[in-house]
Amino acid sequence: MSTRSGRNRAELIAAIEDAVRDNGGRGQLLHQAIAERFGLNPTDLKCVDLARSEPRLTAGRLAEITGMSTSATTAVLDRMEKAGFIERVRDPADRRRVIVASTGRREQELTTAFAPLRDAMTAVLESYEDDQLELIAGFVQRVNELLRDLTAQPAAGQVTTRPAAR
DSSP, rough: OOOOTTTTHHHHHHHHHHHHHHHHHHHHHHHHHHHHTOOOOOOHHHHHHHHSSSTTTTTTHHHHHTOHHHHHHHHHHHHHEEEEEEEEETTEEEEEEEEEOOOTTTTHHHHHHHHHHHHHHHHHHSSSSSHHHHHHHHHHHHHHHHHHHHHHHHOOOGGOOOOOOO
């Protein structure tokens, strides 16, 4: 059975898989270029996002979220701290625990760096009807849940997938 575009379901799924893979690669290249402006790498830049959004983030929690080793996590935190994005502060409730906190000092620079992407994405999304935006939002949320689950897997060779809830 063909769709309005003349492609069958299998062709559409393959086209979406290809487009998502291409999107991921292009996103990585863009993040690489932006990260380099700040003397970071793309992983560091993603960890900056986590430090800005994850309350009471610790190095251990960052390692858990990203799947990185503790030594790799420490290296990322060192670079982020040197670049002025984060600071390590003692947890007032437990002085043995260290919290990774955003300094907020470079927020405007990040906003400016990502403004062209944000503006272009807004223009693309404005071209869709509300019901289409709901569908797109649901798809992206489900893919993000899948990516979170796959990242949490202990080793790439042991990845198992489960369908995301609808």
